[in-house]
Amino acid sequence: MPTPQHPPADDGVEPPAHPTTGSLERILPEATLARLTQYLRALNTLQTQGQTRTSSGLLATESGVNPSILRKDLSLLGSYGTRGVGYVVTELAEHISKAMGLNQQWRVAIIGAGNLGRALSGYGGFRSRGFEIVALLDAAPDVIGSTVGELTVADTKDLASVLEATAANIAVLSVPGAAAQGLCDKVVECGVRSILSFAPVVLQVPDGVNLRKVDLATELQILAYHAQNIV
Amino acid sequence: MPTPQHPPADDGVEPPAHPTTGSLERILPEATLARLTQYLRALNTLQTQGQTRTSSGLLATESGVNPSILRKDLSLLGSYGTRGVGYVVTELAEHISKAMGLNQQWRVAIIGAGNLGRALSGYGGFRSRGFEIVALLDAAPDVIGSTVGELTVADTKDLASVLEATAANIAVLSVPGAAAQGLCDKVVECGVRSILSFAPVVLQVPDGVNLRKVDLATELQILAYHAQNIV
DNA sequence: TTCTGTGAACAGCTTCACAGCA
DNA sequence: TGCTGTGAAGCTGTTCACAGAA
Incomplete structure (x- = not known):
């Protein structure tokens, strides 16, 4: 993986903020960002296949990662899954896109x-x-x-x-x-x-x-x- | 099918692995590998500029990293520097090339x-x-x-x-x-x-x-x- | 029960600080 | 004195294991 190497954009640094109260933006680790793009791609694929739901296990396989780190990554964005069930494909894709700044041109x-x-x-x-x-x-x-x-x-x-x-x-x-x-x-x-x-x-x-x-x-x-x- | 691939690491002079571990393969961390290529590039530049010696400080600046990690990286390959002096450009480049498998075609x-x-x-x-x-x-x-x-x-x-x-x-x-x-x-x-x-x-x-x-x-x-x- | 969300243990990488040697 | 080489500390990211919700 390409190594990120910009000087630590050190600003005030807030400890990870409350999940729901937007203390604006939480900082996502570089490694997480790289994986989020893979999840997005996998979600796209699932969507075109007509799937409406998915689980961390399936999505992880599709993305080539392990389910644990996937759930950890997603938990950094908030709680958008349903325990015992999984994630809604379109909804999750939307959340990831938003977190990554991809819903602007x-x-x-x-x-x-x-x-x-x-x-x-x-x-x-x-x-x-x-x-x-x-x-x-x-x-x-x-x-x-x-x-x-x-x-x-x-x-x-x-x-x-x-x-x-x-x-x-x-x-x-x-x-x-x-x-x-x-x-x-x-x-x-x-x-x-x-x-x-x-x-x-x-x-x-x-x-x-x-x-x-x-x-x-x-x-x-x-x-x-x-x-x-x-x- | 049977295709000739990896030219056997013939080239008899395997640099003796780490003195402590008898293990043949000194495994270099991925992050180190990425930086080694940068050092190589920087050494090339220095060489074309006619420099014959360099130090971890200079080489680190040229490579966009800090001197500490550079010395750590190089120490994984062995001790090819001289304390109080620095490194010989061509020699160091040669060692890195060899460690990375770049002296074969x-x-x-x-x-x-x-x-x-x-x-x-x-x-x-x-x-x-x-x-x-x-x-x-x-x-x-x-x-x-x-x-x-x-x-x-x-x-x-x-x-x-x-x-x-x-x-x-x-x-x-x-x-x-x-x-x-x-x-x-x-x-x-x-x-x-x-x-x-x-x-x-x-x-x-x-x-x-x-x-x-x-x-x-x-x-x-x-x-x-x-x-x-x-x- | 199933599968998410997460604290805690773990592993790996980086930085620090200094001992060692020319 | 100057700069390398390296243990140790610190930090970041990953995996584990389980509590918690549907």
């Missing part, structure tokens, strides 16, 4: 229209989950102006105006390592505070900016380690 | 030649780290036979023979969710025991097969959670 700008950027802009899994790709940018003259799906590739020189015009609130960096920090800084300057980077470099961002990293070479290297060791 | 087959598959096959970060893309396969007739870089897209119907002919020992699944489990099974049948999947589904693999997952939609969803919570 997110506007994503993809910076870097190389192979990876184009792949991401065409990925169906995004739109179906509330993420709209609103811009695709690149620095290469021969790419700028070309169309990818329904998008026209814009010039990274116009980054600021594009981000403003599209009201993007998430940026994806799919650019070479050497260009990443500079573009990252610009994006942050423009007020975007959530960044997903595929660049194989360590990026510095100010406090309050959320950065996640996906590192493809790292994934293969970890695989190689296991491959050489297991049996 | 890994042969990667990419299954799914859609946008993502093509992006992966062209990603420079792989080859430079000992991963050679030896095959690219797809099921779509209009894609089969086309060339991507130096590769010709093969038919997934011929998966078994292609994997055997290329002696692939790592498979990357960049196919739609619906096709993933079937292809995964086939790959495992062919003797490949290391799989990196980008498919947004839970895959079942037998014991002894190493599966890693990268889930792009999950990454954005986690980002969305933080975006809605951090003011």
Whole structure:
């Protein structure tokens, strides 16, 4: 699993608040977040299969986790199950979506229209989950102006105006390592505070900016380690 | 089927396991593995800058971690530093590479030649780290036979023979969710025991097969959670 | 009874603080 | 003196086991 590594967003820190009284938001562990997305996916599947109810055991199997941790995760959101019965599929999905901030529309700008950027802009899994790709940018003259799906590739020189015009609130960096920090800084300057980077470099961002990293070479290297060791 | 896979850890000089435990395999924690790849990258950078020595402090900064955990990680591999001085860049890089199984050539087959598959096959970060893309396969007739870089897209119907002919020992699944489990099974049948999947589904693999997952939609969803919570 | 929700035990990872060595 | 290597403390996340509700 990719390791999260943003500096501990240390704010006042409240001990987990009352289940029902909203002391606004409770902080969910990173590991829980990753699993919640799997539960959502599993719930979707169940829903399309016409199932209206499920149990922690079934849902856990579908999600590839154990029932214990699933119940623990869900209990962090509140008590939405019925003892002796289970969970209502649609209801639970709704609660998870809400807790994860997925019932609003997110506007994503993809910076870097190389192979990876184009792949991401065409990925169906995004739109179906509330993420709209609103811009695709690149620095290469021969790419700028070309169309990818329904998008026209814009010039990274116009980054600021594009981000403003599209009201993007998430940026994806799919650019070479050497260009990443500079573009990252610009994006942050423009007020975007959530960044997903595929660049194989360590990026510095100010406090309050959320950065996640996906590192493809790292994934293969970890695989190689296991491959050489297991049996 | 009988396919040559894991090149036996021939390479006689197994670094003697931990002095205390006679156990052959010093198992490195997953979190450590992820960081080791970052150290490697940082060491590469230092090397190209002409630095021959480094310290845990410097290397930690370059890798985006704190010095304490870096020293702890390295101590799991053995003692390769000099107290009061630091580490020799090339030497340390060599030790890490070896511990991670990166000084052998890994042969990667990419299954799914859609946008993502093509992006992966062209990603420079792989080859430079000992991963050679030896095959690219797809099921779509209009894609089969086309060339991507130096590769010709093969038919997934011929998966078994292609994997055997290329002696692939790592498979990357960049196919739609619906096709993933079937292809995964086939790959495992062919003797490949290391799989990196980008498919947004839970895959079942037998014991002894190493599966890693990268889930792009999950990454954005986690980002969305933080975006809605951090003011 | 069944299956959820949760305190408590447990395991694993990170940080601290300092001993050990060049 | 400076920096590594490492026990020990602290923290976070997972599993267990069972109480509690339908």
